[in-house]
Amino acid sequence: MTQSNWDLALSALGPILMGAIQGTIPLALVSFALGLVLALVLALMRLSRQRWLSAIARVFISIVRGTPLLVQLFVIFYGLPSLGLLIDPWPSAVIAFSINVGGYAAEVIRAAILSVPQGQWEAAWMVGMSRRKALTRIILPQAARVSVPPLSNTFISLVKDTSLASLILVTELFRQAQKVAAFSQEFMLLYLEAALVYWVICLVLSTVQGRLEKRLDRYVAH
Amino acid sequence: MKLTFRSALVAGAIVTLAALSLTACAAGGTAGSTSGATTADDSLTKVQQAGTLTVGTEGTYRPFSFHENGAGDITGYDVDVVKAVAAKLGVTATFQETQWDGIFAGLEAGRFDAIANQVSITPERTAKYTFSTPYTYSTGVIVVKSDNTSITSFESLSGKTTAQSLTSNWNTLATQSGANVQAVEGWAQSVALVEQGRVDATINDNLTFLDYKKNNDASGLKVAATTTDKSKSALAFAGGSTALATAVDTALADLAADGTLTSISEKYFGADVSK
Numbered sequence: 260m261t262q263s264n265w266d267l268a269l270s271a272l273g274p275i276l277m278g279a280i281q282g283t284i285p286l287a288l289v290s291f292a293l294g295l296v297l298a299l300v301l302a303l304m305r306l307s308r309q310r311w312l313s314a315i316a317r318v319f320i321s322i323v324r325g326t327p328l329l330v331q332l333f334v335i336f337y338g339l340p341s342l343g344l345l346i347d348p349w350p351s352a353v354i355a356f357s358i359n360v361g362g363y364a365a366e367v368i369r370a371a372i373l374s375v376p377q378g379q380w381e382a383a384w385m386v387g388m389s390r391r392k393a394l395t396r397i398i399l400p401q402a403a404r405v406s407v408p409p410l411s412n413t414f415i416s417l418v419k420d421t422s423l424a425s426l427i428l429v430t431e432l433f434r435q436a437q438k439v440a441a442f443s444q445e446f447m448l449l450y451l452e453a454a455l456v457y458w459v460i461c462l463v464l465s466t467v468q469g470r471l472e473k474r475l476d477r478y479v480a481h
Numbered sequence: 482m483k484l485t486f487r488s489a490l491v492a493g494a495i496v497t498l499a500a501l502s503l504t505a506c507a508a509g510g511t512a513g514s515t516s517g518a519t520t521a522d523d524s525l526t527k528v529q530q531a532g533t534l535t536v537g538t539e540g541t542y543r544p545f546s547f548h549e550n551g552a553g554d555i556t557g558y559d560v561d562v563v564k565a566v567a568a569k570l571g572v573t574a575t576f577q578e579t580q581w582d583g584i585f586a587g588l589e590a591g592r593f594d595a596i597a598n599q600v601s602i603t604p605e606r607t608a609k610y611t612f613s614t615p616y617t618y619s620t621g622v623i624v625v626k627s628d629n630t631s632i633t634s635f636e637s638l639s640g641k642t643t644a645q646s647l648t649s650n651w652n653t654l655a656t657q658s659g660a661n662v663q664a665v666e667g668w669a670q671s672v673a674l675v676e677q678g679r680v681d682a683t684i685n686d687n688l689t690f691l692d693y694k695k696n697n698d699a700s701g702l703k704v705a706a707t708t709t710d711k712s713k714s715a716l717a718f719a720g721g722s723t724a725l726a727t728a729v730d731t732a733l734a735d736l737a738a739d740g741t742l743t744s745i746s747e748k749y750f751g752a753d754v755s756k
Contacts, residue, residue, distance in 0.1 A: 337670070340677045428644075428663045428679070437582065437664065441647035444609050446586035 264445070268452055271439040275432055275456055282431025283460070287418045290353050294360025294417075295410075301365035306372060316365065323362025329423055331355045336427040352424040356417060364413050371406035372398060400478035407475060411468040415461050422457075432456060524722035528594055533575050534567045536716075537593040540578035541667055544692040544749045545599050558749040559597040562616050563716070565741050569732035580666050581646045585610075588719055595725075596717040599686060601650040611722045613729045615713035616742060617754050621651060622690055623705040624675060625682045632682055632705045641681040644671040650712065651684040668693075676701055686712075688750060 304316035323331075336351040346354070375398050383393035425434035436453035440446045528534050538546040538559060545559040555576050567574035577593045584596050588610070602612050623643075625632050632641060639659030645652040647664045655662050663680055665671050671683035672693060682705065693699055718726050736742045742755040 337673055345677060345679070425664070426666065428665070428674075434664060437647055440586075441582070441652070444585060444605070444648075446589060450586075 264448060267439070267443055267445055268448060271436065271449055271452060274435040274439060275453060278430060278432040278435030279456060279460065282424065282429055282434070283418065283421050283457075286349075286352055286356065286421045286424060286429070286431060287414070290356030290421075291360055291414050291417055293353065293357035295364055297357060297361030298364035298368050301361060302368035302372065305365065305369050320362045320365055323358055324366075328355065328359050328420055329426070331359060332423055332427055348424070348428040351427055352421070352429050356421065356424075359420070360413060360417055364410060367406050367409045367413065368402065371402035371409075374405050375401045400475075404472070404475040404479050407468060407472050411464065411471075415464055418460055418464065419457055522721055522724045524594070524718065524725035525728050526724070528570070528572055528725060532572050534563070534570060534572050534595065535575050535577060535593040536563050537577050537579045537584050537587050537596045538563075538598045539581050539584070539667060540576070541669060542581075542598060543668075543689065543696070545689075546576075546597070558617070558745060558754075559599060561745045561748070562736075562742065563595075563597045565736050565745065566716075566729055566732045569735055570728055582648050582664075582666065585648055585717075588717065591719070594718065594722070595729075599714040600717045601712045601714050603650050603653065605653075606717065610720050611718040611726045613716040613718070613726050614733050615715045616733060617688075617714040618711045618756065619714070619754055620687045620711055621654060621684055621708040622687045623682050623684050623707075624672065624690055624702055625705045626675060626678065627701055627703040629681065629703075629705065634706045635708070637706075638682065644674045644680040644683045646671075654708070655684050672702070688754065691750075 301316045301320060304312045305320070307313055332352065332355045335346065335355050336348065339346060379397055379401065380393055383397045384390075388396065421431055422433040424431055425437065433453050436449045440449035443449070538555070540546055540548060540555055542557070544557055546555065546557040548554070549556055555578070560574075560576065563574045563576075577587070579587050579592075581598065584598060587593060588596055599617060600606070600612075602615065606612070623632060623635065623638065632638060635654070635658045638655060641660050642663055643655045643660040644663045644665045645655050646667055647662075652662055652664075660682070663674070665674065668683075668685055668689055671680075671685065674680045675683050687704075687707065690699075690702075690704065694702075716726075716729055718729075733742070737755065743753045746753045746755045
């Protein structure tokens with residue numbers, strides 16, 4: 260690698276990491292947290308014995324999973340202003356990503372809840388727990404353990420999907436790389452550097468996943 | 482667990498570094514061929530053998546490269562010029578529609594032989610790419626909301642926000658004027674952001690704005706200032722594609738002489754912008 264390319268890669272690392280710290284990471288964390296709350300609500304709606312609640316959740320999930328994230332972002336950012344709703348870039352991105360995570364994670368959580376053996380419910384009822392108490396004290400902790408690997412997948416996907424926010428004026432990791440690339444015309448170098456930083460972030464997340472799995476193992480009936 | 486993670490990290494880092502240095506070498510290679518000596522220039526023979534001139538263009542940049550009513554075949558001033566040039570070379574033109582910000586990367590990667598998308602000739606680009614002779618002369622304009630009184634010149638862009646494609650020369654101009662640039666994909670998004678009041682201004686080709694006014698209700702927009710220099714747009718080739726560029730120059734000269742360029746220009750602008 261030539262000296263000037265090293266220098267360029269090194270000098271670009273600062274802006275790229277800033278993009279990760281100011282854009283990518285907070286965007287992913289906030290959207291994932293909000294998305295999980297939405298997902299839990301949707302999953303419980305889907306499992307509800309109220310037909311209409313279940314139907315609403317089903318339609319919502321279907322729309323989210325059946326449309327591209329980029330289209331969702333553009334509808335919220337470029338489309339809604341024509342209805343008089345002008346949302347800033349950051350909140351637009353958070354809304355789109357949370358909704359997206361909500362749609363996907365809802366199915367993960369629903370499956371995880373269903374994966375807890377029926378016997379666990381029955382045992383909880385036998386000792387006099389209400390349905391709500393059985394859910395929060397017995398079922399959800401076990402479902403949490405089951406859902407860690409697939410939810411980690413969702414989160415890792417989200418980290419990479421935040422690069423789409425660069426298309427709606429959010430300054431994040433990939434946008435910073437593109438800025439340096441546009442200035443230096445060294446596309447391959449900068450795109451690879453961005454890829455490397457995403458990869459390192461996701462490697463860290465994978466180890467966190469491993470630790471979380473171990474920690475949550477204690478909730479599972481063996 | 483810890484050990485495997487660490488060794489995976491080290492292995493990955495080594496692989497990535499190797500990839501990075503490889504690309505750097507490859508980049509050095511093209512830079513070498515730009516300066517001329519080592520590799521033979523087969524840019525023209527490649528096009529002739531393939532029988533097609535593959536051209537990168539946006540396909541969303543009215544009136545230069547677009548689809549009428551959003552559908553149908555690609556058309557526009559640049560598209561017509563390229564078709565005429567290709568005919569002179571005895572080949573057919575095929576168009577690869579690419580977002581502007583990826584267009585130079587595409588050229589470098591060899592995805593197309595040329596870019597036809599009002600590429601302005603700038604010193605930075607000349608250092609890296611080969612250009613044909615210009616086929617458009619035009620001015621840049623600052624487009625703002627009609628009630629904007631704070632932007633009256635390029636100097637007054639200082640501290641204001643503009644929307645530009647990152648790799649465009651208008652981005653360079655905006656940055657040099659001290660504007661805070663918001664990166665977008667093209668003219669359509671830029672003008673939407675100005676209209677929505679999300680940015681103060683956008684700089685683009687005067688011809689683009691005139692065409693936009695013709696086809697849209699642009700009563701909320703106005704031109705705040707115009708560049709004094711004319712920008713020259715040409716076809717851009719990968720660095721060192723001298724043989725292809727020379728052949729295209731001959732074709733452009735012929736097309737200028739026989740009036741084809743003038744008539745294409747009249748068709749889109751009602752004026753001759755090719756001189």
